[in-house]
Amino acid sequence: MSDSELDAMAGQLDVILSAVGRVQQVAAADIPPTSHAVPLTNVFRPDTAAAGLSAEEALAAAPAAEQDRFRVPRILDDE
């Protein structure tokens, strides 16, 4: 790495470390980690059927098909 690259990164690293420091100030045992960006719960749909794809459409992008099924390499190697 050149000196100029090191100078640039030193600055960036400083910003990153101070950001981590700020997070550590507020992250406490009683604050659960965020798993979803939107504060919503219970988003449901009714149990009503909707049209899907035909077998031809479903298999159209398959690398290989056989007997209207997706053909895939064998799952386990031989012993």
Next chain:
Amino acid sequence: MTTTLGAYDDVLDRYAPVLGLETHVELGTATKLFCGCSTAFGAPPNTQVCPTCLGLPGSLPVTNEAAIEFTVKIGLALHCEIATWCRFARKNYFYPDMPKDYQVSQYDEPLCTDGYLDVVVGGEAFRVEIERVHLEEDTGKSLHVGGATGRIHGATHSLVDYNRAGIPLVEIVTRPVQGTGHKAAEVARAYVTELRDVLRDLGVSDVRMEQGSLRCDVNLSLMPAGATQLGTRTETKNVNSLRSVERAVRHEVERQGARLDAGERVVQETRHFHEDSGTTSPGRSKEEAQDYRYFPEPDLVPLAPARELVEGLRATLPEPPSVRRAAFAEVNGFTAIDLEQMVNAGVLDLVGETIAAGASPTKSKGWWLGYLVGRANELDVEVSELAITVAQVARISELEDSGELTNKLARQVADAVIAGEGDVDAVIESHGWKVAGEDELIVAVDAALAAQPDIAAKIRDGNQGAVGPIVGAVMKATGGAADATRARELILERAS
């Protein structure tokens, strides 16, 4: 390595079994868990799929409300706590049975926890504690091509049908069940039977084991009697009938017992159950050494079942099977022992339907428990799969009651129906089976008395016990068509 088996009861004299059962139930919702595709069984391959369950780019899952309600109902029926907040988790793996390369499941935050289910075996009650009930999506169905009999080993390639991928699947996991002793296999079977009945009464699944909508994994370990530290367990996968649950436990007890007796150790592994032989064989380490890298599913928001919803669902729960059965027993005059025997043999519903079809409770019970269960075992099928309908059993029972068939003939008729010879009356007609008439009976009685004069003499001397062999001879001579009571009367009459 010891490959012999111990005898089940011998092994359990010396070792305490510890059971664990994981049961998967396909929910009977109309649509899949995260998309609107149909869940109907038996459709042509890949015709019940859409961008969401095929994991195509740009698609997003939305949870089926009915699946959540069904799962909560299962949890409530099993006396579980219902989570106030929980999330789906992504289980990552590289089998092609899920097109997304992951399965949406629940990991450390199941919807229901800490319940129980009580079963009775041999008059003894066992409480099976439920650790968790969680919701996940079922996987696609793979067809392995090129190997022997469709098995994964030796296959050249596989063909996958994703119709099943995404169908809501509930997993019910027990805590280790201890203290069953010699009844381990029966307790395992009784638990799955009871669970099936609870689920069916809830109306949340069609619970058809033969179609895979109820599937069971059986965990078993042994520890020396009196020990407190659990032994090494095996997990036998895909045990798909009630009978097989019992057989799988018996086999693992016998296999592990022989290992431990020989001073060897039990290997912790996944095993496969073989329906034909009732034995298990090891899966391969590659199939189990998995790091699924679970993490919260980012495409779905958390679930927070409202308490009003939970209490509302609790209010809709049907009475437990035990209560329903007690009422059934009361109405039909069955004892607690009768009831337990019928429940654990899996014939209670069949008996009820046979009664509804017109047979007496005693006869209905007698036919199923006393004869047809045994026939099913001989034929190596589930009793419910016997090729005889409740209406046919009721008809045979009616003919027996009216004296048109003896019990012996009635059983022959049942066997012929099961063998596919036709309906009850047609079978009787074609074989010409009918109860021996008075004239025929007299001829047979006289012949039997004449053939054994010494016994005839004893009868003349008032020895009632001597009648038996002559009745036997008469039955034999008439091909089972003699009414035994009338034969006895005639023997006493004609001997003197």
